[in-house]
Amino acid sequence: MKFGFIAHPTSPDLKRYVKMLDLFERTSTDQNDGYDRKIWDKKNLISFMDFARIRSATGAECEGVVRYMPLTAKEMLGSAREVQQRINRGIIELTAEGAQLVGLGGFTSIIGKRGLQTAESSPVPVTSGNSLTTYAGYKALDQIFQWLNITPNKEPVCIVGYPGSICLSLSKLLLSRGFRLDLLHRNTSTPKQQLLELLPRKYHGQVRLTADIETCYSRNRIYAGATSSGGIVDPDKLLPGSIFIDIALPRDVAADKRPTRKDIIIIDGGCLSASSAVTFGGESLNIAIKQQLNGCLAETMILALENRAETFSIGRNLDPDKVLEIGEIAEKHGFYAYPFSSYGERIEKQHVLNLSRYYQDIPAETSNQSDLAYINGVINSKASHADTLGRHSNYINPMMVDFLKLQHCDHVFIKGQGTQLINEQGDHYLDMVAGYGCLNLGHNPLAVRKALTQYLENHGSNFIQYVSIPEQTAKLADALIHLAPGKLQRVFFSNSGTEAVEAAIKIANAATGNPTIAYLENSYHGKTLGALSITGREKHRKHFQPLLPHCIQVPFADIDALRTVLTQQDIGALIVEIIQGEGGVHVPPEGYLQQVQAVCKETNTLLMVDEIQTGLGRTGRMFACEWEGIEPDVMMLSKSLSGGLIPIGATLCTAQVWDRAYGTSDRFLLHTSTFGGGNLAAVAALSALQAILEQDLPKHALEMGAYFKAELTQVTKNYPFIIDIRGKGLMLGIEISHDFENGVEACAREFATRLPGDWHTTYKFLPDDVRSHLQLAMARIEQTLSEMFCMKFVTKLGMDHKILTFVTANSSTVIRIQPPLIISKDEVDHFVSAFATVCEEMGTFLN
Incomplete structure (x- = not known):
């Protein structure tokens, strides 16, 4: 059976979109067939889409065409009689194309006494689709109440647009379920009792009639709207936690774009999506218009799939039983009201659950007691995976949650032990990231935990800096200076690597009287303002200009430069990483660092070495600068210094540098830190250093790293997308690149060649700046595709093999391999085997 459908744009922007499609189609025909006056004649309906064949989940088939009437609702109301005639002509046109049933979308079903006049004059049955639209709204409300775990009689629902056909039928369905309703109607002369009598008398006690939306703002949190005028509700006036099911077009929420408020949700409620069991015509590349189909179009499809050429939904009174009937039939064929969307963007269950706190009973207590009850509830709640993601999204970084979900990396771990992380289901994951180098001893190392527990049980002092001398901190400084290379003799303690870098910047400035610092291209030293100023990656820097002045970038591994x-130039200090970790695990050429040290001595430039990632055994030596005998003037440590359990950073320098910077009564307290230098962190760090030495982890990292690198090189040698495996010890990087260069342009050229018309010539006459922007966009897309290819390795290792990896900060095509230094040979073999499997599977892109 073949159906036709008459849609219309619901906003001026969508009307321009329709015009664009019309211009595109006519131009293509003109270029392909040559000029013909008929091509540019005025059309009653504009072509939009032909469904060559729709096959449902049951195997039923139909076909159909969708045409646009290029008028907005306002324009249609302004000339209703003329529009009615155009609708009638449109039905005849669709009938001529073989349509046995015509669906009316939006105002095309309202014009003419809600479609009654249209149905009377139509040569084939017509339907407004309002029954399935109502069902979609009904199911959305039902799902919301289920997710929020609230009973129908607990939370009143405001129905905006009563007694319109959708709202009237929806009200009857909800009332039969025990819902309490506030019915918002137009302020007309119709007596309230007459409006009430439209509902069965037995439900009158469950409803409240009002013509004033303002009364609803203070009373209601859940709404469903389906007016013919739109723009009724001000989203800024909705109570926190409000959910509005906007069922019909035009939108009843007065906003062209999704409201920015995070404490409300506007759901596109009259829509259905086809499941993967449904196919639309000749689908290719999993691309088909199957999501968020307006209920009116979906109902027309369902009737055609059922071979029911009948006038199903026409007029004001929609039978609730028929609403349920068409909904059940739709679901049988694979069409569902879920997933939801908001202004076209997907809404997940968690978005709704994030608002659940607004629906909890709040005890009538004092403010302090209420706050305490809330905090106790948060602490004692058994948080699910969804709860944790929701809290992070709401209160920390929603984009991070979306990114990790997109990559299937949105894990929530509740336990860590050794090299393993364990989620709430008890699944073990091999951690090859290890806090980006923080966990050289693994997760929760026993030696560090014991030392911390004992110190706390003995009521050891902690925050005593600047009123006394912290004993454990002094011991840690002694131990570090003993282990450190060269003539380092002073230590400043902070809380992180970037703070250690900030301290180094200030030491260099104060000691030399010269604020100018040279740093290497592609380096990474942190994201606080000073550290960022000497980080050689523009993507981290560009949004925070102006940064510190007097910072000069030098090419990496170019001793002449x-x-x-x-x-x-007059340079006070140079900062270098022994291996550029976040830069993509780049190891400088052998001998380069010795030359760097020599040039610094010749020019009297302070040499500052960033060992935040490379230090404490990671590369096979306690400090990576020992590989070339480098003796820094300043050295920065952090990450694994405390075994990953307590935040700590350390900036070491020579006595000469410290004395020049801070060695006077006026200067010795110029740089301090509230939390830096506490005894507790020092206890953790001392025990971590002890464990690293007792287990001889530098030697283990050297031996295991060499084996690891050799095995990876062997299993990946036949895959051209593995560009390089580099690094030292257990600081390795796998560079992955699948070349998409010129692929997007080739795609555009292919389409321009295959589509009817001469689109190559059309492209030539685009403005220069437009073509320039398109070229830049295509190049950036190709780069992004290569990054996406690399991220699929991260995803597959995690999803298929339960191995955690990630890319480096400066390069999204390099996977970091920085496991705990306690990793075993069996675990290395497991990773190598898994990585080989992933390479084989991703090799499908090669042939």
Whole structure:
């Protein structure tokens, strides 16, 4: 059976979209067939889409065409008689194309006494689709109440647009379920009792009639709206936690775009989506218009699939039983009201659950007691995976949650032990990220936990800096200076790596009297303002300009360029990483660092070495600078210094540098930290250093790293997308790149060639700036595709093999391999085997 459907744009923007499609189609025909006056004749309906074949979940089939009447609702109401005639002509046109049933969308079903006049004059049955639209709204409300775990009689629902056909039928369905309703109607002369009599008398006690939306704002949190005028509700006036099911078009929420408020949800409620069991015509690349179909179009499809050429939904009175009937039939064929969307963007269950606190009973207590009850509830609640994601999304970083969900990396772990992380289901994951180098001893190392527990049980002092001398901190400084390379003799303690870098910047400035610092291209030293100023990656820096002045970037591993800068410019200090970790695990050429040290000595430039990732055994030596005998003037440590259990950073420098910077009565307290230098962190760090040495982890990292690198190189040698495996010890990087260069342009050219018309010539006459922007966009898309290819390795290792990896901060095509240094050979073999499998599976892109 074939159906036709007459849609219309519901906003001026969508009307322009329709015009664009019309112009595109006519231009294509003109270019392909040559000029013909008929091509540019005025049309009653504009072509939009032909469904060559729709096959439902039951195997039923139909076909159909969708045409646009290029008029907004306002324009249609302004000339209703003329529009009625155009609708009638449109039905005849669709009938001529073979349609046996015509669906009317939006105002095309309202014009002419809600479609009654249209149905009387139509040569084939017509339907407004309002029954299935109502069902979609009904199911959305039902789902919301289920997710929020509230009973129908607990929370009144405001129905906006009573007694319109959708709202009247929806009200009857909800009342039969025990819902309490506030019915918002137009302020007309119709007596309230007459409006009430439209509902069965037995339900009158469950409803409240009002013509004033303002009374609803203070009373209601859940709404369903389906007016013919739209723009009724001001989203800024809705109570926190409000959910509005906007069932029909035009929208009843007065906003062209999704409201920015995070404490309300507006759901596109009259829509259905086809499941994967439904196919639309010749689908290709999993691309088909199957989501968020307006209920009116979906109902027309369902009737055609059922071979029911009948006038199903016409007029004001929609039978609730028929609403349920068409909904059940739709679901049988694979069409469902879920997933939801808001202004076209998907709404997940968690978005709704994030508002659940607004529906909890709040005890009538004092404010303090109420707050305490809330905090106790948060602490004692058994948080699900969804709860944790929701809290992070609401209160920390929603984009991070969306990104991790997109990559299937949205894990929530409740336990960590050794090299393993365990989720609430008890699944074990091998952690090859290890806090980006924080967990050299693994998760929750026993030695550090015991030391911390004992210190706390003994009521050891902690925050005593600047009123006394912290004993454990002094011991830690002693131990670090003993282990550190060169002549380092002073330590400043902070809370993180970036703070350690900030301290180094200030030491260099104060000691030399010269604020200028040279840093290497592609380096990474942190994201606080000072550290960012000497980080050589523009994507981290560009949004925070202006950064610190007097910071000069030098090419990486180019000793001649460095010598030129240090000899020709007045530089106070140079900061380097022994291995550029976040830069993509780049190891400088052998001998380069010795040359760097020599040039610094020749030019009297302070040499500052960032060992935040490379230090404490990671590369096979206690400190990576020992590989080339480097003796820094300043050295920064953090990450694994406390075994990953307590935040700590350390900036070491020579006595000479410290004395020049802070060695006077006026200067010795110029740089301090409230939390830095506490005894508790020092206890953790001392026990971590002890454990690293007792287990000889630098040696283990050297041996295991060499084996790891060799095995990875062997299993990946036949895959051209594995560009490089590099690093030292257990600080490795796998560079992955699948070349998409010119792929997007080739795609555009292919379409321009295959589509009817001469689109190559059309492209030539686009404005220069438009073509320039398109070229840049295509290049950036190709780069993004390569990054997406790499991220699929991260996803597959996690999903298929329960191995956690991630890319480096500066390069999204390099997977970091920085496991705990306690990793076993069996665990290395497991990773290598899994990675080989992923390479084989991703090799499908090669042939």
